[in-house]
Amino acid sequence: MQTTKMRKFDYSSDPDLQSYGVSRNAFVAYLQQTLFERDTDHLSTNFGWELKEIDDTNRLATFQRSANYIDDCEGLQQQHEMKVEFDLLVGADGVSSKVRAELLRLDAIQRAAGNATENLPLSLKFLQNPEFYKSFHIRPALAKTSPLYKDHNRVQSWPSLNMLLVGMADGSFWGGSKKADLLNASSASEVETLFKGNAPEVYDLLLKENPNFAEDFLKQPAISFGGAVLLSRFHHKNVLLIGDAAHSMFPSYGTGCNVALEDCLLFDQILQESKPVHGKFPLRPAAAEFTRRRLCDAHAIVEMNTNFMLFPRGFLGYLQMLFLTTLRKWFPAVIKPTSYQLLWSTVPFEKIRHQKHKEIFLFYTALLLTSTLVVLIALSILQVLH
Ligand SMILES: Cc1cc2nc3c(=O)[nH]c(=O)nc-3n(C[C@H](O)[C@H](O)[C@H](O)COP(=O)(O)OP(=O)(O)OC[C@H]3O[C@@H](n4cnc5c(N)ncnc54)[C@H](O)[C@@H]3O)c2cc1C
Known part of the structure; x- marks a missing residue:
């Protein structure tokens, strides 16, 4: 049987900051x-x-x-x-x-x-977001019957389908995918194959919600991710x-x-x-x-x-997030919630951006110092060996 990769994460795991999903x-x-x-x-x-x-x-x-x-x-x-x-x-x-x-x-x-x-x-600066998505919804009563419901308060994601499943406050699930293959599928069977191959547990649920899910998803127009407006x-x-x-x-x-x-x-x-x-x-x-x-x-x-500034993508982005959240966990009295976590607070966005600049400086300084230390240790070991 094919195994599919699913990830789970929290919008904010900090006990002092709470977030709710609302339809x-x-x-x-x-x-x-x-x-x-x-x-x-x-x-x-x-x-x-x-x-x-x-x-x-x-x-x-x-x-x-x-x-x-x-x-x-x-x-x-x-x-x-x-x-x-x-x-x-x-x-x-x-x-x-x-x-x-x-x-x-x-x-x-x-x-x-x-x-x-x-x-x-x-004056206006407008930047069009090139991405599109299609969405789906699972009603509360049905969502509660699914094994996925145990993580209802987290964000569940299937990277191979570029898809998120988010729990709403009324118990329902909202999901959406921006996977080009899925958006450009030319038949319902293509939609079915992609869902079954990448997120079978979600597809089972979607079929219970709507036996014609694949046909309806195919007909659904893809929605633009909008754009960035700076006035x-x-x-x-x-x-x-x-x-x-x-x-x-x-x-x-x-x-x-x-x-x-x-x-x-x-x-x-x-x-x-x-x-x-x-x-x-x-x-x-x-x-x-x-x-x-x-x-x-x-x-x-x-x-x-x-700019994906708060939760940067890629390896270094995840490393940075791990570094900051670990510091916060170990030294809660000294290290305040990260800039990303502050999104779920009333701290003004300008201050959050300022804090992010400081976090970037801290992370890259720590990275530079650690790398330098590793190189120095490696050189010392080599010297001893010779
Ligand atoms: C994929 C995606 C996911 C998102 N996820 C989230 C999320 O998780 N959390 C979050 O906080 N935000 C999210 N957003 C952003 C959120 O949807 C918008 O920021 C929010 O809807 C903005 O609200 P608004 O009332 O300003 O505009 P809109 O919700 O766009 O409402 C504008 C209204 O104006 C009407 N209108 C348009 N033109 C005219 C006209 N000429 N005359 C009269 N009426 C008109 C429209 O019909 C509409 O009713 C997401 C956006 C996208 C694209």
């Missing part, structure tokens, strides 16, 4: 429900509308019907465009943000006309960007959503601190304050994800 859909549903419960009178939601244009002078946003949205509601059905006045427009429209594109357009126009409101131009600021007049729109990052450490949620906490804090003027919050200064407090941290986490 995105369940989380969004929870947030939506909570919002409605809290503020029914002031909240309205409109689905199937896409931002088309922003008029920053008159504070008007134009939305258009999304091309692939089928509306069976009365009233708005015939309407194809909608103009909305805003005091503050928060663009949380993801990696390909239209709000961001609009801000770049407006800033460039105003700069050319000599009436820009900010000293420095709004020079997150605000423009009364418009603010948060989440992936402001600082999308490679999913190297699974941090994007967490960073987006932190944005919300920070902006909420800024609003709490600001004093209303004539009963209104000074929203434009609040948006500028968000850039001031968030920019460096956002750039730091984008950079660390892009």
Whole structure:
């Protein structure tokens, strides 16, 4: 029988730092429900509308019907465009943000006309992630029947399929693979062969979840790993960007959503601190304050994800991680959690990046000293032998 290689690791094994896996859909549903419960009178939601244009002078946003949205509601059905006045427009429209594109357009126009409101131009650096993936889900009741469930709180991986299996807080498993052979498979039997040959224990489970798994997986479109967004600021007049729109990052450490949620906490804090003027919050200064407090941290986490800085790949990367976690285990009072472990804390990303630079220095210094010592000992032995 063919044996397949499976690895297990923890996002964070430090007892002081905890992490939880949450299904995105369940989380969004929870947030939506909570919002409605809290503020029914002031909240309205409109689905199937896409931002088309922003008029920053008159504070008007134009939305258009999304091309692939089928509306069976009365009233708005015939309407194809909608103009909305805003005091503050928060663009949380993801990696390909239209709000961001609009801000770049407006800033460039105003700069050319000599009436820009900010000293420095709004600029964007975008790095496309070349990778794609396909995912699958195993419901909680079924996941619990599997021998894989005993490691539900760890990350299980099958390197030969470039595949991860992650336990979610509700007991389910989420998995995904970026193996090119699997993504480019031309038939269901090819999908089956690859799964059976590399991760038979997962395939058994997937078949119990869905007897047509191989066919459905074949039809599933591969999803892009997104890109890295570095913006020079997150605000423009009364418009603010948060989440992936402001600082999308490679999913190297699974941090994007967490960073987006932190944005919300920070902006909420800024609003709490600001004093209303004539009963209104000074929203434009609040948006500028968000850039001031968030920019460096956002750039730091984008950079660390892009460069695999915290958990470098390859032999030296693993050696470095082993070295640092062992030091931490032996001297917990002196050696603080590693920069990678700090991702599961509230330490600002800029500080984490700073700590990483120190860890790199420590590791390579230790490596150099050890190698020098080994060479010196080897030379001494050779001298004695001669
Ligand atoms: C493979 C992969 C794995 C990941 N794993 C993790 C993980 O484990 N942990 C983690 O924290 N993060 C992870 N992330 C990152 C995470 O998914 C994102 O950071 C997060 O979804 C960003 O949230 P957001 O609300 O800013 O944007 P999105 O979730 O992208 O939401 C944007 C919303 O805006 C809407 N929209 C788009 N354009 C328009 C428009 N013109 N008008 C109106 N609406 C529009 C979209 O329909 C969507 O609803 C992962 C990302 C990838 C690609």
